[in-house]
Structure formats: C-alpha cells, structure tokens
Amino acid sequence: MKKMFAMMLALAMTLSLAACGAKKDAPAASAPAASSAPAASVPASSEKEDGWWKDELTTVTDGVLTVATSPDFAPYEFYSISDDGTPELAGFEMALAQYIADYLGLKLEVVAMDFDGTLTELQTKSVDLGMAGYSPKPERANIMDFSEIFYTGGQSFVTTKANADKFPALADANKAEYSIGAQTGSIQLDLANENTPDADIVSLPKVTDIISDLLAGNLDGAFIETVVAESYAKNYPDLAVVLKVPYEQEGSVVGVSKGNEALLAGVNEAIAAALSDGSMDTFVTEANELASGKVGILVDGEIVTD
Secondary structure: OEEEEEOOHHHOOOOOOHHHOOOOOOOOOOOOOOOOOOOOOOOOOOOOOOOHHHHOOOOOEOOEEEEEEOOOEOOOEEEEEOOOOOEEEEOHHHHHHHHHHHHHOOEEEEEEOOHHHHHHHHHOOOOOEEEEEEOOOHHHHHOEEEOOOOEOOOEEEEEEHHHHHHOOOHHHHOOOOOEEEEEOOOHHHHHHHHHOOOOEEEEEOOHHHHHHHHHHOOOOEEEEEHHHHHHHHHHOOOEEEEEEEOOOOOOEEEEEEOOOHHHHHHHHHHHHHHHHOOHHHHHHHHHHHHHOOOEEEEEOOEEEEO
C-alpha cells in the first residue's frame, strides 16, 4: 500500500463531515419516536416527557460529543480520498454522528482507532458514543447502553471468485484445512466460531486486513457484514460474496456511555428524526457512492491507500 497522507491518531478528531451529507442545522426537537425495534439495554426513560433530557444532558467534555469509531468499515465509516489526495472521514455512521451532535447542540469530535478500542473506550467512559457498526449483542450490554436500531443489514460469507465453488453452503467452510477470517471483537467473529468451529479461525483487527489476506491467499474465506462486503467487492473484483449467514440480531445501533440516561434519550430522539425526515436514507446512499471511489484506512497512525 502506498502512503497517501500521514495523520496521527490523536489528530483524527473534530471533523466537519460535510462530504457525508451531514445536516448543518439541528432539526426540531419534537421528533417522532423511532419506528425500529426496541433497544436491548435502555433505561426506563420512556415515561418522562419528550425533551426532558435537554436539562440533564452531560458529556465527557462540556459542549462536545466525543465519538469513538473504527474507520475501516466502508460504507459505515472510512476515509474517502479526494482527487487531490486529501482524506476525509466519511460513511453513513459518521454522517449520523454529525446529525446527532447537531440535534443535541454539541460540537462533534471523532476519535479513530481499532474496533476493539472503541469497546474499551466506551467501557471506561472515555467517550460519549461508539459508532463502529455495532449490533446489540447482549454480551455488550454491561459496557454500553444501546440506542434504537437505525439501520438493518445482514451478514455474509466472503471468499475469492477462484474459490467460490468450494463453498456452496456454510457447512463446506467448516473444515480444518480452511483458514477463516473475522474482525477481532466483532459479531462476525462469533459467527465464525458458531458456523465454522472446526476451521482455523483467524481474528484480525481490521476488515481491510481480512480483505488483504483473502486476496493474498492467506485466508480461504471470511465473515463480513453484507453491505461492507459488497462495498469491498466493488473495489476488488476478485472478491465474491457467496453466502448469506443467518443472524437473529441484524441491525445497527449507537453505543452510548453506560448509565447516561439523558444522552441515550437525546440520541434516540435524533435517530428517530433522521429516520423520519429521510436523512438516514441519504446518508446511506451518499456513503455507498463515496465507498465506490478511492478509500484510505488508518494504519499505525497514518492514512494509507492502495
């Protein structure tokens, strides 16, 4: 990979996210309730009046909404590289993060790190939100509260086109001779352990690591979220999204600092507004368009691309 732009991890903060299609003006506070399924871990704030959270809202830094993310998960979050080589943090979750910050009347600060790190930052309450393609896994309920679901996706088994015929069914990947990849700390790793326990399961910190190892022949297959897998397949024609993986908890949530009931209520109101006014659909569409172009990732504090 060719180094495109050096950027220290600590500087990957306070981003305007205009390229993501984020709203510049906060929507009205009287947003309708979200129509998605109830979150798995939500304090009993539903009995309070709408907007009660405004007088009780607190964040790690006054006036700032601090969000941890892992920008290797296009089209959720990634670096979009412009024609002049300038990297900009993009993705539909990053657009939603800006929308939420605007809705709450806060300045957005995004901190980029590996996926596992986002979980740690939430657990230690070093950030207000985590947005990294989270599913509401019950095991995570002890380190974060879950927002309402704002996006419903799916899970897939991915390989190369050269190996596609080897995997007519998931059971065919469950062999000791195969190396199967999944992202560290993710639900895809759980799916790999559940569906291919007899295979050599390889846990890697970034989805881009998985893609690279697949293309290099170091992995035979991998479990990747469908929309992410399809995004990479557009840029890497040798990849093949071959199988749908059953998963009962399909859907993405925002991870909210545990016990911050006012923040959770405000985030849920913002999500409801984004779903209601069509902004979320716009964010997804624009992120997919950007993800089909030149994409960079953060490696050892530097943004690099092919």
